[in-house]
Amino acid sequence: MNKRLFKIVPAMMMVLILLAMTGCAKKDQDQTTNTEAVVEEGTETTSVEGNETEVQETEDGTGTEGEVPTPTQAQEEATATQETPLVEGGIKDVYEQYSIKAGTCLSDAMITQSKYTDLITENFNSITLENFMKPDYVLNKSKSIEAGEIVVEFTKKTTDLLDWAKSNGMSVRGHVLVWYSQTPDWIFYEKFDKAQGLVDRDTMLARMESYIKQTFEQLDTLGYTDMFYAYDVVNEALMEDGSYRDCLWKQIIGDDYIWYAFSYADKYAPESIKLYYNDYNEQFKTDAIVKLAQSLVDEAGKSLIDGIGCQGHLYTKDSIDSYMLTLKAFSALGLDVQITELDVSLGTWQKIDSASEDNLKAQGQYYFELVNKIVEGNAAGTTSVSGITYWGFADNLSWRRDRSPLLFDNSLKPKYAYFGALQDHDNAGY
Numbered sequence: 146m147n148k149r150l151f152k153i154v155p156a157m158m159m160v161l162i163l164l165a166m167t168g169c170a171k172k173d174q175d176q177t178t179n180t181e182a183v184v185e186e187g188t189e190t191t192s193v194e195g196n197e198t199e200v201q202e203t204e205d206g207t208g209t210e211g212e213v214p215t216p217t218q219a220q221e222e223a224t225a226t227q228e229t230p231l232v233e234g235g236i237k238d239v240y241e242q243y244s245i246k247a248g249t250c251l252s253d254a255m256i257t258q259s260k261y262t263d264l265i266t267e268n269f270n271s272i273t274l275e276n277f278m279k280p281d282y283v284l285n286k287s288k289s290i291e292a293g294e295i296v297v298e299f300t301k302k303t304t305d306l307l308d309w310a311k312s313n314g315m316s317v318r319g320h321v322l323v324w325y326s327q328t329p330d331w332i333f334y335e336k337f338d339k340a341q342g343l344v345d346r347d348t349m350l351a352r353m354e355s356y357i358k359q360t361f362e363q364l365d366t367l368g369y370t371d372m373f374y375a376y377d378v379v380n381e382a383l384m385e386d387g388s389y390r391d392c393l394w395k396q397i398i399g400d401d402y403i404w405y406a407f408s409y410a411d412k413y414a415p416e417s418i419k420l421y422y423n424d425y426n427e428q429f430k431t432d433a434i435v436k437l438a439q440s441l442v443d444e445a446g447k448s449l450i451d452g453i454g455c456q457g458h459l460y461t462k463d464s465i466d467s468y469m470l471t472l473k474a475f476s477a478l479g480l481d482v483q484i485t486e487l488d489v490s491l492g493t494w495q496k497i498d499s500a501s502e503d504n505l506k507a508q509g510q511y512y513f514e515l516v517n518k519i520v521e522g523n524a525a526g527t528t529s530v531s532g533i534t535y536w537g538f539a540d541n542l543s544w545r546r547d548r549s550p551l552l553f554d555n556s557l558k559p560k561y562a563y564f565g566a567l568q569d570h571d572n573a574g575y
């Protein structure tokens with residue numbers, strides 16, 4: 146599809162030049178006027194939700210077993226968008242003008258078919274493995290038991306995905322070292338055996354240090370280090386009330402497990418890999434995240450954290466203004482900020498809207514306005530967002546496929562959302 150549409154570009158450019166010459170191309174002017182009206186005044190942020198994986202993830206991270214749903218008729222009609230030419234170079238070239246990396250998550254299903262890889266290489270210059278760098282996939286139980294100490298060994302799927310990234314010139318965000326979820330329980334027990342008791346604090350700290358050290362060593366040994374520019378050291382440690390989430394890391398080590406994770410990452414990661422705290426519902430946890438980030442300094446007063454990752458699992462009825470306040474608060478810390486898992490579901494988390502034409506247009510406008518405000522914020526120096534990673538690109542591959550949250554529809558047609566993300570105002574559903 147890409148290729149075919151790209152052929153239309155030169156012809157379209159001629160038309161645009163002609164329009165411009167006749168004074169009809171008022172895109173910039175329209176853009177300024179229309180963005181103001183995107184989100185109704187006073188729209189409330191939607192309430193807080195958990196970030197449980199509502200759709201059961203399969204091993205390949207593409208969702209519930211059985212799966213890929215056929216699009217409903219409404220979806221097909223609504224998403225059969227105009228054959229608008231894609232901008233050559235896609236999202237990545239547009240964002241590059243603003244020094245923002247353009248990313249997608251990557252699953253093994255996505256690298257098996259050229260219809261997916263074409264879209265990825267055309268639009269993105271950064272990837273995050275959707276699943277295969279999570280602790281579940283890099284910690285090896287039988288080898289740990291055999292060695293009597295924790296052993297990191299990337300799975301074949303992990304290296305396949307990293308090899309693909311390498312051969313396609315991608316930058317990589319590492320995701321994730323320390324997290325309460327998708328982490329094997331056995332790492333917390335004596336002899337790596339759940340029938341035994343939990344280990345003590347010192348043992349767990351030693352295991353954490355070894356795990357983090359081995360991860361960076363393995364990246365180096367396998368020749369991947371140069372691709373990595375960011376790493377999520379800790380994910381989702383905070384609750385909306387500002388307290389620390391209960392988990393085995395915290396139970397065994399104490400609240401300072403986060404500090405130790407950053408301290409070890411700082412010790413073993415090369416300077417070129419920036420270290421991030423990453424969380425969801427960041428607009429409801431802003432103060433807590435700010436406080437945590439400020440506490441991550443070493444004995445000499447040096448910051449152990451480089452950036453804050455905002456997952457950005459949003460809904461079309463979430464307030465963009467409120468979201469921008471969060472990005473500004475994080476940026477004001479002098480840290481780098483990245484949107485790490487962006488998807489914009491239809492409606493609110495309590496009430497998902499149907500994929501009607503109007504709702505998909507609202508989604509296109511939402512993407513347009515969000516990215517536009519980030520670009521404006523960066524230019525004004527009020528935000529320092531250096532990367533926007535989408536949590537996938539096609540609805541049918543999304544963990545939230547029931548909410549049509551992404552840029553391309555189930556048959557890989559670009560949605561209004563795509564043009565919004567691309568900052569193509571006229572095609573973004575206005």
Ligand code: GLA
Pocket residue numbers: 196198275320380425456486544
């Ligand atoms: C969280 C994690 C991601 C992923 C999503 C669901 O946001 O950080 O890695 O598991 O949940 O896809």
